[in-house]
Amino acid sequence: MQTESYVQPALAQINPPILCIVGPTGAGKTHLAMSLAEHAKSIGATIELISMDSALVYRGLDIGSAKPTQLEQATVIHHLIDILDPTEVYSAAKFANDAKQLCEEIRTRGNIPIVVGGTMLYWRAWAHGLSSLPPANAEIRERLDTQGKVLGWPAMHAQLMLVDPITAARLMPNDSQRVQRALEVYEITGKPMSTLLADSPSEDGREGSDIPEWINLVSLEPNDRAKLHVNLERRFDQMLSSGLIEEVERLRANPALHPDLPAIRSVGYRQVWEYLAGQIDYDQMRYKALAATRQLGKRQLTWLRAIAGRNTFDPFNPIELNAALDYCKQTLAQAG
Incomplete structure (x- = not known):
């Protein structure tokens, strides 16, 4: 029987560790990474961002996934964005191997890799490997x-x-x-x-909850979850006003797409798809999308808080957000 496998990265001896910026959806991970990229240029360094997000891999899922803008992607090299059509499937094991290879290639170029995202299954696979679960049948x-x-x-x-x-x-x-x-x-x-x-060593609650020595984990975790919810509601309404419904209409025009695909199951897209299919009305769509987004953020925070040794900062506290940027700047100085 074939299994989905992942080779543990041979990065333990790499110094300095690879910076990884994580946090729940809507916590400002991209903003921190872009601020860091601007600082890197000022000191003559070049960073390349590796997206750790299961929705950003898909072409055509732009507004609802909060994908970095074209300007942001033109300013800083982004990897693992727009690499698949929505009909395709991307796995945690594939991400782990892709991220490992990209980190090596970026460092070979003399640049600094930074992993950014909130898909925690991808994090676990990259940091610790995956157990041998069977492939899809x-x-x-x-x-x-x-x-x-x-x-x-x-x-x-x-x-x-x-x-x-x-x-x-x-x-x-x-x-x-x-x-x-x-x-x-x-x-x-x-x-x-x-x-x-x-049965997997990486899932026994001890090794799997620690941070490997070759990763420096920075986690943006709001102390007040209500502030995160307000931000998520404002962001989703901005997505709607920016054309999210029209974006999903374009996706629905593709006869190869259907609501059971992982891409269409993404938070926000699933609810708008149901609205356009006449299954729910506009208010129900907005309510269900916001509820699903809050649930996603809650799951991400639960996962993050189980990781020992992470460096945490509250993104909605200006002092702590500046401290997060200063901390990341220090890692760039070490990497240089």
Whole structure:
């Protein structure tokens, strides 16, 4: 049986460590990275950003993914953005190998790699590797999709609770993508996903929660989650006024795209797709999108707070945000 594999990077001896900027959605990771890039130029250094975001890999998903603008991408080299069509699938293992190779290539050019993003499964794969979970099975996945549409995903989540209560407990009942994957893994292997992950050294709650010595992790974590929610609401309304609905209309015009694809399941896109399909009205779309975005931020923060040794800064506190920039500047000086 083929498995999705990832080779642990041989970067432990690299000095200085690679800077990685993480945080929940809407915390200002891109802004910090761009400020750092501007500083780098002032000291004669060049940084290249590696996106650690599962939505930014897709072409055509621009507004709803808060993709760096064309000006930002022209100002600083960005990697792993617009590399796939929305019909394609990108994995955590693929990201880990791509990021490893890019870090090596960037340093070979004499530049400084910085990894930026909030897709924490990508982080885990890059930092610690992945257990040998089976690849997707098209036949099983199609059958589960059909069952999910007929029964509803809360009912599928209840089925998962019977065979893998540990995984089910950490998933939202309507998280169709992850519920489906957990059920698929159980059908293929006969074992709960939680058991397979527990058998992996990188998932034992000790090694997996630490930061490898070859990574310097900077985490933007709001102390007041209400401020993050206000920012997320303002940002989503800006996306709507900037043409998010029209962007999804263009995606819907492609007959190869459908709501079960990972790209279309992205937060915001799924809800607008449902609105354009006539399944919900405008107010419901906005409410569901904001709720899903807040849930995403909560999951990201929960994951981040389990990582020991990270350097945390509150992005909504001007003093701490400046401290985060100063800290990152120091890492650039060491890298130079």
